Structures are given as C-alpha cells and as structure tokens.
Amino acid sequence: MSEDVKKQQASTLKIINDIDALYSVELKEMKNGTTVCPVCGKSFLKFWAAERHYEQKNCHKLRDVVKGTLTEMRAYQLYRDVIAETNPKARITMKTFIKSKFYNQFVRFSMFCTLHEIADVLTYLDWLNQIKKLTSLPMLLKVGIEEQTMREFRLFMHATGIMDSKKFFERFKDDLENDDDFFTRSIEKAKISIIWLAMNYDGFEERMKRLPIDYSNRLMELVNQIEENGLGINAG
Numbered sequence: 359m360s361e362d363v364k365k366q367q368a369s370t371l372k373i374i375n376d377i378d379a380l381y382s383v384e385l386k387e388m389k390n391g392t393t394v395c396p397v398c399g400k401s402f403l404k405f406w407a408a409e410r411h412y413e414q415k416n417c418h419k420l421r422d423v424v425k426g427t428l429t430e431m432r433a434y435q436l437y438r439d440v441i442a443e444t445n446p447k448a449r450i451t452m453k454t455f456i457k458s459k460f461y462n463q464f465v466r467f468s469m470f471c472t473l474h475e476i477a478d479v480l481t482y483l484d485w486l487n488q489i490k491k492l493t494s495l496p497m498l499l500k501v502g503i504e505e506q507t508m509r510e511f512r513l514f515m516h517a518t519g520i521m522d523s524k525k526f527f528e529r530f531k532d533d534l535e536n537d538d539d540f541f542t543r544s545i546e547k548a549k550i551s552i553i554w555l556a557m558n559y560d561g562f563e564e565r566m567k568r569l570p571i572d573y574s575n576r577l578m579e580l581v582n583q584i585e586e587n588g589l590g591i592n593a594g
C-alpha cells in the first residue's frame with residue numbers, strides 16, 4: 359500500500375470511529391416521559407421510536423465529522439472530476455462542493471472506495487455509468503456503495519484484465535511470493551489478475567501448491583465466479 363493510500367485509510371477509519379463515538383452515549387429519558395436523541399436533539403414520545411432512530415446512526419451532520427480531513431479533500435477531488443466531465447465550464451471549488459447537494463454522497467462514496475481499496479475510482483465510476491447504466495448521479499453514488507456492486511466490479515476487472523497486473527507484479531513480487539494473505543487478497547481485490555499470473559508468472563503452479571487450503575479454496579471460488587460471469591477473457 360502506498361503512503362497516500364495508507365493516509366486515506368487512516369483518515370477514513372478515524373471518521374468511522376468518530377461517528378461511532380457520537381452514538382456511544384445513552385438516550386436521554388426526560389421527566390415528562392419523552393426520550394431525546396443526544397446527537398440531533400430530536401424528541402420522541404415512545405422510547406422504542408427513539409431507539410430505532412438512534413440505531414440508524416445517521417442523524418449527525420456528516421460535515422461536522424469530515425471537515426478539513428483528507429477524506430473530505432479526496433471526496434472534493436472526485437466531485438470536481440465528475441462535474442467537470444458533464445459540465446467543463448462549471449467553476450468548482452471546495453466552497454461550492456460543501457454547499458452542493460451531493461456533498462454527503464460523495465463523502466460516503468469516497469470512504470467506501472478507500473475502505474475497499476478500489477485503486478482506480480474513475481474506472482469504477484465509468485463502469486457504474488456505462489456498464490451498469492446508472493446515468494443519474496444520485497443513483498450511481500447510492501448503488502456504488504453497495505458491497506454487491508463492488509464485488510461485481512472486481513469480477514469485471516478480472517474478466518477483462520484491465521488492471522495493470524504486470525506493474526503490480528513487478529512492484530510487489532517479494533510479497534506476492536512470500537505472503538499468502540497478501541497474495542490471495544491482492545487477487546481477490548482485483549489488484550492483479552489471476553489469469554495474468556497463470557500465464558506470465560513461471561512459479562505460479564508452485565505458488566498455488568504452497569498456499570494453505572483455505573486460501574486456495576478462496577481463489578478457486580473466485581475463478582469459478584469469473585467463469586460464471588461470462589465476459590470475454592483478455593489476459594493481455
């Protein structure tokens with residue numbers, strides 16, 4: 359993982375912790391029988407209704423937690439790239455981003471991509487738009503943060519081989535050869551293509567034999583899914 363990715367991960371994890379911390383205090387039961395949410399101050403007649411509201415963990419103002427972080431900066435950059443593509447003349451600044459109705463969605467999308475280590479977010483956006491046919495931006499950002507969608511995208515990466523497997527292999531050759539977990543997860547996360555490895559890495563067969571059974575099972579499962587996905591395979 360590069361330094362930049364590590365910093366993004368740390369920033370995102372801190373935000374998740376900060377949000378959890380907001381919701382770690384008790385609901386306030388008032389003398390008049392109502393219950394008050396300690397985060398947003400909303401008052402409820404029924405305790406269960408207050409609990410249901412509180413358990414959603416989404417009544418805080420996202421900006422209060424995200425303000426000035428690397429995560430906010432990354433979300434802004436994405437917003438800028440996306441808006442510039444649809445409207446090249448738009449004047450986009452951090453200020454307009456903060457006021458934008460897409461602020462929360464871009465922050466959540468950016469956090470999701472960081473947590474799932476989607477290396478090429480612009481390719482992910484293009485895939486959502488062109489392959490998944492999500493033409494409305496709110497819908498694209500909503501579907502884009504579903505785990506199932508991200509798994510489909512990884513299969514697409516494997517089936518088309520569009521990740522730069524050669525570059526990844528050259529950079530992380532030692533780790534791939536010696537670290538079973540890194541080897542398996544790099545393939546699962548579509549950072550490197552298993553088909554490319556099978557065709558270009560002389561020690562591939564030997565490497566697979568050395569893998570503990572649970573790891574090799576995971577990779578076999580992935581190969582089955584790639585085949586079921588039925589896209590043309592290009593190992594180039």
Ligand SMILES: [Zn+2]
Nearest residue numbers: 395397398417
């Ligand atoms: Zn609340």
